[in-house]
Amino acid sequence: MAYTQKSSVSSDQVAFEQLAHFALRKQVLHEDYATVKATKQTHNGSGVTFTIYNNLAQATSALTETSDVTAVALGDSTVTVSLAEYGNAVVTTAALRGQSFFNVDSDAANIVGFNAADSMDQVVADLLYAGSNVTHVSQSSRGALVAGNVITSDIVREEVAGLRSAAVPTFDGNAYIGFIHPDVAYDFIKGTAVTDLRSFQIRQDADGVRKGSIGMFDGVDFIETPRALLVADGGNSTVDAYGTVIIGQQAMAKGFSTMFGPDPSVVFGPVTDSLRRFQPVGWYTMCGYGRFREAAIRRIESASSIGAN
Secondary structure, eight states, X not given: OOOOOGGGOSOOOOOOOSSOOOOOOOOOOGGGGOOXXXXXXXXXXXXXEEEEEOOOOOXXXXXXXXSOOOOOOOOEEEEEEEOEEEEEEEEEOHHHHHHOSSOHHHHHHHHHHHHHXXXXXXXXXXXXXXXXXXXXXXXXXXXXXXXXOOOOHHHHHHHHXXXXXXXXXXXXTTBEEEEXXXXXXXXXXXXXXXXXXXXXXXXXXXXXXXXXXXXXXXXXXXXXXXXXXXXXXXXXXXXXXXXXXXXXXXXXXXEEOTTTOSSOEEEEOOOOSTTSOOEEEEEEEEXXXXXXXXXXXXXXXXXXXXXXX
């Protein structure tokens, strides 16, 4: 008897899931905190200059009844954010679009859209982690960090004290924002000096503890992100160096062209080949970022016990 088996016909094929999956994506966080934006710009230009008035010195002496006050001069400083063009694009072919079981145009737009947000968030992060207010855990420089120089609760409190002493406002009158690498968060959570952090969270938000949230600690609402500064072998010998940033209001400023708007836009380019086979899709923006108030940015550089040491 002849059996018709799998090898007899070609209809036995591996099936394909028609829902596309995308590569793992870092959450976009930093760009949201570029809170200073131009709202009354004079004209389109190559950048935007923000002006900050200085406070007057305190006048604590009593006035003399028969004498006028001596006038003092106002002072100011400026922060200029230069604009630059950013963008990226892909080009799909007619053969791919015509033969793929995926909606290639839709998937390309999804990938391009995330690339826009991902790219601009990294631009902000690079500026944010380059501020001048930096503390190295138990060392005087990044290059001197050793494996044991992990973050501590005392250092966090010290940076919060520095922000409050500089009169830096919190977000929503509630807390400062901290960006921390997961490797550093590991040390922060396990440290014996912050057991009160977990105890407090369990009482207030046990669900957050189960989900691995760091939560708020001593006036800082911590956000874990793999985009936080990590300098491979940046410390002593092969010790990786990490940057934890704590910011207050007006830490970062954003300027943008009024012609193109504040956010990147997805652009479908013109089909210019003879047979109209090549379809470009990309993103474009004209904007710029800058540190607006250095006093509102504090960086802690440390090692991690689970980093590459």
